[in-house]
Amino acid sequence: MRVDFVITELFVGGAERCLTELAIGMAQQGDQVRVFSFANLPEGEQRLLADRLLSAGIDITTGDADHANQFLRAFRRLQSWFKESPPDICQTFLFHANVLGTLAAKRSGVNTRIGGIRVAESKPIRIHVERFAARQMTSAVCVSSAVQQFAQRQLKIEQSRSIVIPNSVNVSRFVDAVPMSWTDLQWPPDSVVSLFIGRLHPQKGIDLLQRQIDVLAPANSNRRLLLVGDGPLRGDLETWAEKIGADRVRILPWQKDVAPILKASRVLVLPSRYEGMPNVVLEAMASGKPVVCSRVQGSEELLSHDNGKQAFAPGDDNAMKKLVEQFLCDQSLCEEVGLKNRRRAEVDFSVASMVDAYRRHYQSVLNR
Structure with a gap:
């Protein structure tokens, strides 16, 4: 499989760690994976996850969007990135990537767009915007059953379009x-x-x-x-x-x-x-x-x-x-x-079981 992972930033955090383990695990199984971060890569000790990805031979491209007024330029760069080497699947993580990454993937002709719903944050403006993006998603991976229920209720993602895959730990x-x-x-x-x-x-x-x-x-x-x-x-x-x-x-x-x-x-x-x-x-x-x-x-x-x-x-x-x-x-x-x-x-909650769950879901979606 050719899978592109799109995330808001790569500072050390739960979603970022999940992406790192998943990308490395899939690459080790022979899948072709790339990573796009809207923000620049962190410096110092916060580069931990980015360095792990790079050491595993995984390409990282950034949108250089560290401020709100830079996101439009990053959105266009992401579209070009997709078009240069179209993936089978685009998997997004975190709010900004879920919204902009999903829309960029659709405009670039990426047919399978999978969102990552990580938190049940009930800010009305965010719900309204992410609900719009969710309509463009092929499916959504929710980090827990409670978050899946939130996605169904607030983001209007039908149960048939969502799956629960929890985090993992080494x-x-x-x-x-x-x-x-x-x-x-x-x-x-x-x-x-x-x-x-x-x-x-x-x-x-x-x-x-x-x-x-x-x-x-x-x-x-x-x-x-x-x-x-x-x-x-x-x-x-x-x-x-x-x-x-x-x-x-x-x-x-x-x-x-x-x-x-x-x-x-x-x-x-x-x-x-x-x-x-x-x-x-x-x-x-x-x-x-x-x-x-x-x-x-x-x-x-x-x-x-x-x-x-x-x-x-x-x-x-x-x-x-x-x-x-x-x-x-x-x-x-x-x-x-x-x-x-x-x-x-x-x-x-092993890393291996999480990677296998994502791969099974990706294959299932591609085979529909």
Whole structure:
């Protein structure tokens, strides 16, 4: 198969990691794949995924669109890219690529156009625009059943035109990780750490962690709270953390490799207001750690094996507190739940199974 993958950008994130694993996996099976990124390639440590693709011999073309006023030029470049070497399939990821990539593929004569619906984001203008693009899609791959229901309800994508293929995780990368030493943060080596990893954005519900700081990291205890990530709330959170004290809470910038941090932590906490299928939950599961997360799209499906023992209603910080506290107080419970989580990740969310699912879907669509 000749498959072109089109994405908004290649900074390290869930959709970008999915594209990378999928493109490399398909190339290893003999498929011809290319990648088009509307934005320029990242610099520094954020080039991780782009460098993996290039090292695997996969061509990456960029639209040089780092600002809104550059997207029209990138759209035209994408059309030319399609026409120079027409693919069997165009697979898009993320909002801008779903819209512009799908329309460019149609105008360029690409008959099979598959969208990637990654998150249930209910902004009216985005829904209106993506709904228009969805009408031009041959099918749509949804990252979870909840996102598929959102796509059917809001984007008007019929069930017959959609399929659920979840994210994947390389379990061995997390199992084999060497734990971070808490002394690197000037914390005692026996610190019991609740961990948040993600974008520092209102979507992630970090205010729930702030409201429960006296449980997550009480003064004069061995409990700590660690936030890892960047985003628009960083300045406000740093001011708050300074008031609380570095002996109780720390904020680290985005990390190239979170496996050592996950391995050292007691529990991952993710109180998001909405998601698609959060990769960080899969990564915590692969690390053999318990998770406490809000019962939103994707998260609930990842943790369906434990009958809701790791999930709480969105916005309910008291319920979150109770779930976290049980893991902070009981190491054996953490090990029991963590083992179940890791087995679930190994069996149901391997990279190989994700690649096979995409390839089967592509063949099915082409054979219609």
